[in-house]
Amino acid sequence: MTSATEAFFEGLARRAHEPLLEKVSGCVRVDLDRGKSVDHWFVTIRRGDVTVEREGGEPSTVFYAPAPVFEKMAAGEMNAMAALLRGEAAASGDLELAVLLQRLLPGPPTSTGPRNLARSAAANPDNVKRGHPRVSAGYPTSHGLTVDPTAARAEER
């Protein structure tokens, strides 16, 4: 089974363009500490165009967490900002990038959203997906916002 961490980075890579990151450029190196070794993920953002690699150059931001801690974040079970304040994770460099990147992490899998959505979800299974973290970065199309199809696919993993 793919880990939530891998699924998160793969989803990000498939997305190719992410509107939530359109205002920034830079490289975030995510260091995931496995005790004996450290996994690196390089997320490079150019005005919303995203590439994900396992190797890279000098990052503008470093986000550091023990691998099991990040796994929880990637699964929506831990909030990144609270973890930073608590000292379970750390960030250095350009923190604007870190703040924007954490917004792409999913919400808690148990969260249902506002009441009427929960009600209408029973009638319309499409709405259930909206509650799912993977679609969260894209907004519905009614206001000209695009839902990223690759994000939706990531959800079906």
Added chain:
Amino acid sequence: MSETSVNILDGNTFVVSDTSGDIEASPSEPTGMFSYDTRFLSTWVMTINGERLSPLSIDDLHYFQTRFFLVPGPGTVYSDNKLSVVRKRTVCEGFHEVLTVFNHGDEAVDLSIHLEVGSDFADLFEVKDALTKKGKYSATVEPERLILGYERQTYNRQTIISTSRDAKLDKQGITFKFRVEPDGRWETEIQVDADIRGLGGREVHIGHAWGSGRSRSMPEMVQDLEKWVGQAPRLECDWDPLKRTYRRSLIDLASLRFSPTIARSRALPSAGLPWFMTMFGRDSILTSLQTLAFTPELAATTLTVLGEWQGSRLDDFRDEEPGKIPHELRYGEMTAFEERPHSPYYGTADATPLFVILMDEYERWTGDTALVKRMEYEARAALNWIDEYADLMGNGYISYQRRNEDSGLENQCWKDSWDALSYRDGSMPGYPRATCELQGYAYDAKIRGARLAREFWNDPALASRLETEAADLKRRFNEDFWVEDGEYFALALDGDGRKVDTLSSNIGHLLWSGIVEPAKASSLVRHLMGPRLFCGWGIRTLAEGEVRYNPIGYHVGTVWPFDNSFIAWGLRRYGFRDEAARVAAGVLDAAEFFNGRLPEAFAGYRREETMYPVQYPTACSPQAWSTGAPMLLIQVMLGLEPVGDHLVVEPVLPEGIGHMELLDIPGRWGHLDAFARGRVSVGQAGLRAQLGVTLPEISRR
């Protein structure tokens, strides 16, 4: 807060002490040195040869700097005092204190100064709710440094007190022993730093006061303040209290600026001292709206920063939804351990439409089209939130109901106290609640969103759709919320769609939003200016005569200056210029009683009963949207309105002001001056202490 406390602050670091400069925190009083919602110093008590000191005077040099002039002893008897002490304290990432002891006698004296030091590392929420701590304390003495620590699992906070070499340090404090010659002096410096250690001792940068690096120097801060005041428009007026109030507001606004990490060197207004020195969706937006004619750069940062924290997922604990603008961001221990949802918390039903309103209004004043183009995605997401997530009842109205039942906010509109909403019989509605002003904001957001879509996003289809939706909302609202037998709009609709039928100040916000059908406006104005709502100093939050009316009830009878400033703007919008000037006059008269610094709220007693405005017991001060209120009232009195690339000036001044000028108003026009003459000629004899009281001898022109 006790009246004797002294606040000095810089961004979200602030110090509250007694008038001697001492800090002796009690469980529930917010005294101490606070930084990032944590109390880093709860004890800071100075004695000289075992004696406490008493204040002779206090000198607030700048908002971030205070000088205490002290003498040893209890203070009532100064006779034969040969010693005096000056304590000069500057807040700037922690604080810096210069202690100077003067010997005025003709003999040398041997002295011992002791500073008792301690920290409880309380989260501001804990101070507010008097909760107990879960972690471990430590104290480490190093040469020239005393380090107080607090640790709970991976959470680590330190207070580092640095002194000069001649100090003797122990775990409870600092002692200096020295001799001062006749007519001599002795001086030392102490630095107190708040330190936040992250994982593995990494430094965690989470935000800072405006413009600061880690070491922002005093001269820089002085320079910055001078520049801030210098860049703002200059006010000339023959009614002096207004000039004082304006200057006080400008300086307070400077002190309330706050840069969350991601804002880099940009600043937005935090909400208020002492509880709310942080980013707030609603407060930051409304303050930015109030100050557009004066300091529009605040609005630009507010939009950018709130946009970067805009909700992106469903999170029931944080009441987060995609497109929602955050309510409040906190950095303290309870937030860190998710005992509170403020990382950030999204429980606000008004910040999201207000975000779109601010974006449009900002462009109208500044012509900064780059920003509204850059933030198209965020604005669309906000507009989308209104339709997709805010309509909890499926009736086409914004309503709110928290999903976080433990620590979320029950009321997610500006009147957020438990008893703010009630029916005429005093009973309170269930949830969801759709307060009326939320519908006004939604209407205004759609109208403004339509303008943005048409003019800047090249999306006429969206513009037309938003306009159609807005027109439909207006029509439905004017039917569904109208209280026939009172001829005003209900405060809210409850979960069953029933009207919460009390008369409140919220109807004034509806005028500001433009959702009111013109035929209904005059009866609203009659209520707003009538004796049940208008108390002489301003418009009460809830009308006298309602069951829950209480002139000192937080949202059920007090007068809020910010509320009044938006109502005055609304009165202007519907052409009620004299009424707008009357509201301005009342609030500005009140400001004079508070030395130009309007509190968050004051009591709703009738003006003729008390003759002075009675401050609400625990009101925050300075508070950003109260600080912004005089500025918006000046804008309203001058009738400033951007129209195309021009600034229209159509002044209506209250009686008692003969002339007013606002010079160098920044905007898309460059800088312009606005001049106003009163309709009443006011000679020197006609100038009066208060605006709102009619004096018979003033002759009409």
